[in-house]
Amino acid sequence: HELALSGSAELNWLTTWQPYCSRVLDPMLGWDPGVERTVIWYDPVTNERRLTGKLAEIMSRVRFERRQEEPLPIVWIDDEECYSTSKTQIESLEPAAPVLMVRPDERIGISRRQWRLICDFLDDSSGFPSVSLDEEGTVRDHAAHVGL
Incomplete structure (x- = not known):
């Protein structure tokens, strides 16, 4: 906020x-x-x-940023759909600016470590790969998952 x-x-x-x-x-x-x-x-x-809607929206934004003179980096935080399969699909678009995917532990939300990573990325994303995925170490698969 x-x-x-x-x-x-x-x-x-x-x-x-x-x-x-x-x-x-x-x-x-x-x-x-x-x-x-x-x-x-x-x-x-x-x-x-x-x-399919969340990933479609992220991919749409990646395409949008590719058309901009000064493309902006993207942070996608999602406990259900930030997976390696999504990462691969986003990478296939060859983003013009880095994309940081953050999968927090659904039981606690974004960890302090992940928040520091997000802030570092927003401060200067130039040292990040075109698409990176950060999964909190305590993440578990859950039965209510509705995404990919």
Whole structure:
């Protein structure tokens, strides 16, 4: 939130809770839809794109950044869909700016170590590979997984 408010980052929220963001979550978090944008990536009635929508949105952003004169790096944080298969698909697009994929432990969220990595990446992404994946060491597979 602070990074988005300061203009240091553009925050686009790809959450399965998207139908509840404007009514419940944004007000609870104190988020302003003009600052933190909820991306509509699946249809909550039909569930169309539920299994493919997040990665499709990230890949769309990578393609967008490839067309820019000054492409911006991307951070994708997701406890369900940041996997090596997603990394490979993003790499195939040959991003114009680095992409950092962060898979936190769903039980604790982003760790302090991962937060430092994200901040380092945002400060200077030039030393990072075109696509990197960071998975928290305590991550476990979970039965409720709906992504890749």
